[in-house]
Amino acid sequence: MSAPASTRKFPGSGALRETGQLFALGLDVIVGIFKRPFQLREFIEQSWFIASVTILPTALVSIPFGALVALELGSLITQLGAQSFIGAASVLAIIQQAAPIVTALLVAGAGGSAICADIGARTIREEIDAMEVLGVSAIQRLVVPRVLASMLVALLLNGLVSVIGVLGGYFFNVVLQGGTPGAYLASFSALAQLPDLWISEIKAVIFGFIAGVVAAYRGLNPKGGPKGVGDAVNQSVVITFLLLFAVNFTLTAVYLQIVPAKGS
Amino acid sequence: MGAEVVVEGLTKSFGKQAIWRDVTLTLPPGEVSALLGPSGTGKSVFLKSMIGLLKPERGRCMINGVDIVTCSERQLYETRKLFGVLFQDGALFGSMNLYDNVAFPLREHTRKSESEVRRIVLEKLDLTGLNGAERKLPGEISGGMRKRAGLARALVLDPEIILVDEPDSGLDPVRTTYISQLFLDVNSQIDATFLIVTHNINLARTVPDNIGMLFRKELVMFGPREVLLTSEEPVVKQFLNGRMDGPIGMSEEKDSATMAAEQAMFEAGHHAGGVEDVRGVPPQMQPTPGMPERQGARRRTDRVMSILHSLPRAAQDSIIESMSPEEQQHYGVHAGGRPAPSQRPAPSPRPRSGNGERIEGRLDDESVARLPGSEPSGSERGRS
Ligand SMILES: Nc1ncnc2c1ncn2[C@@H]1O[C@H](COP(=O)(O)OP(=O)(O)OP(=O)(O)O)[C@@H](O)[C@H]1O
Ligand SMILES: [Mg+2]
Numbered sequence: 036m037s038a039p040a041s042t043r044k045f046p047g048s049g050a051l052r053e054t055g056q057l058f059a060l061g062l063d064v065i066v067g068i069f070k071r072p073f074q075l076r077e078f079i080e081q082s083w084f085i086a087s088v089t090i091l092p093t094a095l096v097s098i099p100f101g102a103l104v105a106l107e108l109g110s111l112i113t114q115l116g117a118q119s120f121i122g123a124a125s126v127l128a129i130i131q132q133a134a135p136i137v138t139a140l141l142v143a144g145a146g147g148s149a150i151c152a153d154i155g156a157r158t159i160r161e162e163i164d165a166m167e168v169l170g171v172s173a174i175q176r177l178v179v180p181r182v183l184a185s186m187l188v189a190l191l192l193n194g195l196v197s198v199i200g201v202l203g204g205y206f207f208n209v210v211l212q213g214g215t216p217g218a219y220l221a222s223f224s225a226l227a228q229l230p231d232l233w234i235s236e237i238k239a240v241i242f243g244f245i246a247g248v249v250a251a252y253r254g255l256n257p258k259g260g261p262k263g264v265g266d267a268v269n270q271s272v273v274i275t276f277l278l279l280f281a282v283n284f285t286l287t288a289v290y291l292q293i294v295p296a297k298g299s
Numbered sequence: 300m301g302a303e304v305v306v307e308g309l310t311k312s313f314g315k316q317a318i319w320r321d322v323t324l325t326l327p328p329g330e331v332s333a334l335l336g337p338s339g340t341g342k343s344v345f346l347k348s349m350i351g352l353l354k355p356e357r358g359r360c361m362i363n364g365v366d367i368v369t370c371s372e373r374q375l376y377e378t379r380k381l382f383g384v385l386f387q388d389g390a391l392f393g394s395m396n397l398y399d400n401v402a403f404p405l406r407e408h409t410r411k412s413e414s415e416v417r418r419i420v421l422e423k424l425d426l427t428g429l430n431g432a433e434r435k436l437p438g439e440i441s442g443g444m445r446k447r448a449g450l451a452r453a454l455v456l457d458p459e460i461i462l463v464d465e466p467d468s469g470l471d472p473v474r475t476t477y478i479s480q481l482f483l484d485v486n487s488q489i490d491a492t493f494l495i496v497t498h499n500i501n502l503a504r505t506v507p508d509n510i511g512m513l514f515r516k517e518l519v520m521f522g523p524r525e526v527l528l529t530s531e532e533p534v535v536k537q538f539l540n541g542r543m544d545g546p547i548g549m550s551e552e553k554d555s556a557t558m559a560a561e562q563a564m565f566e567a568g569h570h571a572g573g574v575e576d577v578r579g580v581p582p583q584m585q586p587t588p589g590m591p592e593r594q595g596a597r598r599r600t601d602r603v604m605s606i607l608h609s610l611p612r613a614a615q616d617s618i619i620e621s622m623s624p625e626e627q628q629h630y631g632v633h634a635g636g637r638p639a640p641s642q643r644p645a646p647s648p649r650p651r652s653g654n655g656e657r658i659e660g661r662l663d664d665e666s667v668a669r670l671p672g673s674e675p676s677g678s679e680r681g682r683s
């Protein structure tokens with residue numbers, strides 16, 4: 036758990052070491068997922084907990100998000116004279132990009148911070164040490180169920196955001212901008228395709244994993260007392276956000292290379 | 300029989316801050332050892348290194364042929380099952396009530412039925428005086444209760460090695476003695492190896508078989524209790540008496556200038572703290588009557604007798620004195636037979652039962668000698 040003190044110092048070595056340890060924890064978690072016994076109860080409790088703290092904010096965020104996309108796209112596309120593609124464009128934007136990101140931000144911001152604070156408090160109370168000493172791996176017992184829970188919740192929330200976003204977009208387009216319902220619905224499949232939904236869900240799961248692992252990592256390594264836990268929570272959210280945007284960019288680029296856009 | 304722990308040349312630092320160097324000691328199987336040392340000398344760090352929570356840079360810590368410092372993760376988890384550890388703050392799981400906390404190791408590592416778990420858990424809670432509190436959460440009980448619950452959890456798997464970090468902190472003096480009694484009873488029942496980290500001088504003087512002390516980033520000494528308790532080492536004497544005059548300062552250690560300044564102050568009559576002159580080897584606490592004989596104590600007598608010649612004279616005398624006439628005969632030694640050491644007067648041989656009086660007698664001597672000098676407390680005492 037502690038780094039050997041004999042490592043040489045060079046600029047950035049600290050950051051590199053942290054990154055390495057973060058990846059090591061990520062690998063440990065992946066290995067831990069396949070180890071028995073699986074902590075089913077903890078997993079269910081955590082899933083329920085994370086869902087309960089994220090569902091409402093997610094719903095509240097995704098309505099204006101869908102509306103925003105619809106409004107922005109709506110006015111732009113109307114100027115271009117391609118009203119019939121409004122539905123298609125907003126579905127694509129929401130499902131491929133907006134939903135996973137909104138989900139991830141909420142899972143990281145609400146779920147991840149709770150995970151980090153919980154594990155951080157246990158660390159400074161020496162509960163983690165006590166657990167390790169009792170011959171029980173804290174990663175297996177505490178971290179794996181939490182990471183899995185945050186992946187599951189991210190997956191489900193992503194579906195929720197997609198649906199609510201599309202409904203919101205529909206509402207704003209049809210009711211406020213005077214679009215035609217039939218055209219909105221009919222154009223769904225003009226640009227969007229099934230793989231878009233897949234990549235959306237895959238992204239959400241990966242983001243959930245990252246949010247969980249980063250939160251657990253920061254929670255397991257708070258710097259000094261209770262104040263350190265507060266800082267750790269803060270950092271875990273910021274680190275997760277940064278990582279998410281980078282990973283999202285990469286995934287999108289790769290996806291667009293592999294799956295050609297519809298109609299091209 | 301408890302496991303033997305052999306620590307060799309263990310060295311630990313955090314970054315640039317060295318905690319301790321080259322710590323070498325052996326915890327003899329089934330014996331109770333204590334580790335003393337001023338705050339911040341790394342006693343807790345030492346315990347954590349022994350169970351592989353912290354990785355020392357150098358050295359070995361062998362338990363049943365496994366080196367905790369370098370072994371694989373899997374071996375580490377296996378070896379840890381031999382341990383029962385009481386952390387400084389109890390380290391209970393905050394989300395579980397006391398019952399589930401104590402049941403946790405049983406549920407994790409044994410296939411016992413829930414009724415059997417219940418029997419064992421209630422027994423351990425009873426042993427630590429916590430019956431009736433099993434439904435309480437750790438946040439809802441006092442610090443001393445948390446400590447005792449932590450102990451109940453550490454004992455539940457009948458460990459071979461029990462590490463205890465400051466059993467006395469947060470406990471009143473009476474409960475501390477009860478806990479000490481509990482340690483000895485547990486030791487006599489399951490013959491586990493104990494290492495107790497403590498600041499409590501009463502406990503240190505009456506409970507352990509062996510005592511060690513950490514100071515100035517080193518293990519100053521480790522050996523049979525008589526060695527440390529009769530030691531003339533200034534650090535040891537200062538620590539046992541809890542006084543300010545001596546090498547231990549507020550922050551770890553004093554430089555010579557501070558020491559000289561303080562010495563002048565004490566000579567001018569400032570009270571150096573400490574109530575009585577603590578010296579000599581009081582009789583050791585024994586398991587409650589009805590408990591089995593402590594196997595560790597028996598093995599210890601053999602062990603100590605075999606190294607007797609290598610111990611300081613004062614310790615030798617005190618060891619021989621503490622033995623019953625039959626034992627003395629068995630080992631072929633006798634109390635009066637040894638010449639007094641040349642450098643300083645040895646504590647003269649006295650019967651074991653007269654121990655309490657002995658300390659009082661010493662105290663009187665000392666107070667008479669000190670009273671005129673120690674102005675503040677002396678005059679106060681005189682007035683009241
Ligand atoms: N995780 C850590 N990282 C850095 N330094 C640490 C860590 N844990 C302990 N230390 C340092 O190690 C030293 C010894 O700490 P430790 O807790 O072992 O003291 P102690 O002897 O148990 O004191 P006390 O009797 O007050 O409990 C302290 O100076 C502390 O600053
Ligand atoms: Mg300590």
